[in-house]
Amino acid sequence: MAKYREIPCKYYIALGQCKKGRAARHTAYCQHCGKYCPRARVRCVNKKKQYNEKMRGREMA
Numbered sequence: 001m002a003k004y005r006e007i008p009c010k011y012y013i014a015l016g017q018c019k020k021g022r023a024a025r026h027t028a029y030c031q032h033c034g035k036y037c038p039r040a041r042v043r044c045v046n047k048k049k050q051y052n053e054k055m056r057g058r059e060m061a
Contacts, residue, residue, distance in 0.1 A: 010039045
């Protein structure tokens with residue numbers, strides 16, 4: 001299953017609730033809003049790359 005990597009707006013509270021008075025009811029709504037201001041960006045970890053590097057390290061040892 002795909003990982004959902006959307007960064008919500010700092011004004012987004014919950015489904016249908018926004019501090020700016022918008023009706024945030026569907027995915028990617030924050031990015032299309034004119035008042036969008038992203039929250040602190042969380043670093044997305046590439047697990048496939050991490051696993052491959054780990055396996056390469058085992059082969060060398």
